[in-house]
Amino acid sequence: MPLLKGENYTTWAIRMQIILEANGLWEMIEPNEKTKADNKKDKTAITFLYQALPEDQLLQISKHKTAKAIWNALKTRHLGEERVQQARLQTCFVAKDVQKLICRWWNLDFQSFDSYDGWLSWFKSIRLGSKTKDVLEGVFYVSWWSLWNFRNQFLFATTKPQKNSIFDDIILRSFTWCTGWSQYTLMIQSKGVIGLVMSGSGDPL
Numbered sequence: 001m002p003l004l005k006g007e008n009y010t011t012w013a014i015r016m017q018i019i020l021e022a023n024g025l026w027e028m029i030e031p032n033e034k035t036k037a038d039n040k041k042d043k044t045a046i047t048f049l050y051q052a053l054p055e056d057q058l059l060q061i062s063k064h065k066t067a068k069a070i071w072n073a074l075k076t077r078h079l080g081e082e083r084v085q086q087a088r089l090q091t092c093f094v095a096k097d098v099q100k101l102i103c104r105w106w107n108l109d110f111q112s113f114d115s116y117d118g119w120l121s122w123f124k125s126i127r128l129g130s131k132t133k134d135v136l137e138g139v140f141y142v143s144w145w146s147l148w149n150f151r152n153q154f155l156f157a158t159t160k161p162q163k164n165s166i167f168d169d170i171i172l173r174s175f176t177w178c179t180g181w182s183q184y185t186l187m188i189q190s191k192g193v194i195g196l197v198m199s200g201s202g203d204p205l
Contacts, residue, residue, distance in 0.1 A: 001051045009078035016052060020045060028067040042067050049074075094150060094163045098143050101167050106136060135178060142173045 002008075002015040020026040027035045028045040045067035050058060057074075064070045096112060103110040108126065113119045119140070128136065146169050153161040 001048070004053055004057060004074070004078075009074070012052070013075070016049070020048060023048070025067070029071045031068070046070060094166060095147055097163070098147065098166060098170065102139060102143060102170070105171075106139075138177055139170070139174045142177055143170045146170050146173065 001019070002012050004012045017026060017029075020029060023044070025041055025045040025048065028038070028042045049067060049070050053061070053074075060077075061070050061073050064073050099112065100110050102108075111122050113122055123133075123137065123140070126133065126136075146166055150161050150163070150166055
């Protein structure tokens, strides 16, 4: 009997459906118009499901009294967990791509970092003017917000977000943020940053 684990729900569900169908029990999970209430078959289906669950999950679904209710509870729980795992993995890949693009945009050597402390250590090592560095810091904050927004859309939106649009979104929001910051203007064209100039003076930083 296949054992359900945190990461294998999809394959587990396929195998369990085949087993239940082979034993004439699948209609207890998905009844059709000809299905009649059959307490014995339902208990048998529950027995099959219980044999395929670890102890911790048995305790969590023991309040459900029918095979259909147990199946639906497991489906709701594990599909949600799989979506979260997929979102985390997808966001991780996208985050590294975004880091590379920002470094290319600012003519910086790319360095991968997996934590805020790692980023902060790398950021402190960059040799830029203090005002330019302030703007770059803001760009990274904008990128993190965009990644957080991407993750939420991946989890909850009916239409999945396109990762190709994230960097464009970061550039646009960076421009909005910088123009809202009265001391500086961030000049952006399709190829990226042309330059950073003091507002009103035109002097390069």
